[in-house]
Amino acid sequence: MIEILQYDFMRNALLTAILASIACGIIGVYVVVKKIVSISGGISHASFGGVGLGYFLGINPLYGLIPFSLFSALVMGLVSKRSKMSEDTATGILWSLGMAIGIIFINLTPGYAPDLMTYLFGNILTVSTSDLHVMLALDALIVVIVYAFYKEFMAMCFDEEFASVIGVAVERMYLLLLCLIALTIVLLIKVVGIILIIALLTMPATLSAHYTHNLRNMMYLSIFFGAFFSIMGLSLSYLLDIPSGATIILVMAGVYIIHFIYDGLTKKVHA
């Protein structure tokens, strides 16, 4: 196993797994405790429009992805908070709209769209060193913002009404959180792809909730779970020569299901 680390792509892949787990662990906890899984799924899928835009403009799709996913996060947040439309409906519509835009852009782009599958299903082995720099910057941004507004996010996620009375700009904090989710999605996209992101975002956080009731510890534990499972998935995919994104998700889901069954069995014994 060690000798594969000599390859640049493998070293990058490992670093990617770790960087992705940091953002994913922190933000995934918010997604799970605030129950905004479906809106996150919406942002992730809508951001496909950004991938299309990237191809169309002939730039690194990551650079199309960042503004586009931020934009869809803001639109989704504002529509669900301010209009009469339910969050559920708004999410569903924007989800498809973003994907439709992406498909049209790709269709308009002359020639063939390389790595399209990478953005849909992830391929951690295609991460370049410049991608890594983007990821590192995004990670740093996420950590700094969450550190700065830890109290505000906590109050907003626990009790919006009280938070606004005590002086938290709740709507702004909610939109900021959705933007952080958008950036996390950008970070995760090369690991598991748009379609599989929601699993990566939620499973480590859900698993960690079984072990701790403290928000901060939940984040640390999710980062650990995320890193551990993605490296495990990555190694397995290398050994078996199967797609890395899907393998990571399967490893995680496998552990989650075993945990779930084990939990159910031991509870019965105690009862």
Add this chain to the structure above:
Amino acid sequence: MTEVVELQDIWVSYGDVTVLEAVDLIIQDKDFLGIIGPNGGGKSTLLKVILGLITPDRGIVKLLGDNPVKTRKHVGYVPQYASFNLNFPISVWEVVLMGRMNTVGSLRRYGKKDHDAAQEALKKVKMLEYKDRQISELSGGQRQRVFIARSLVTDPKLLILDEPATGVDFVMQKEFYELLRELKQHISIIMVSHDISAISVYVDKVACLNRKLHYHNSKELSPEDLDASYGCPVEMLAHGMPHRVLKLH
């Protein structure tokens, strides 16, 4: 001197239904106002208007002399139904500390002063021994005590209490009302309650709300006020009160 609360000609409706109609209200420093009224009378709505959580269709709202959105962080609020997220991983201690956010800015962590305040508030509601419990692992009444502690810890200039004693046992209720009696030496309090005997014993002024507000800046309500609000024989209300809210006639 600015009034603590100043409402002028407030109208609120949900769809076609008018819930508050031409409400005027002035609360002065160190007032302790009790608000009574039938279910659906608009009491909770009125409190939310004062806090700027609901924008009225018409009228002027001033809290501590300014727009409530700016000044409401100086208010300790106990809602009738806390809108909290029950699944959120948070301890009693962290919930109470949250009440200190009005003084502790972003980027800053809670300090000794904040911890002391939280400790004292939890002691007052007799919940200190539960400080490490998850909020989801408390009984309804215990949770209500924690939310009371969270409102006390804000170092408020005004306390807004929407049926704060709901679900709280009578021993704690009595202590809570005694605590309010102490607090009113320094701050103003608005309390909505259906507990007529508590209202008559502890508060200084009483208003009755059923779409329209009946209030004479005193503890007296006329039989017509109560009749108009409750639409039932007033004697039922007056009966058995330690101190009569109803004006003798």
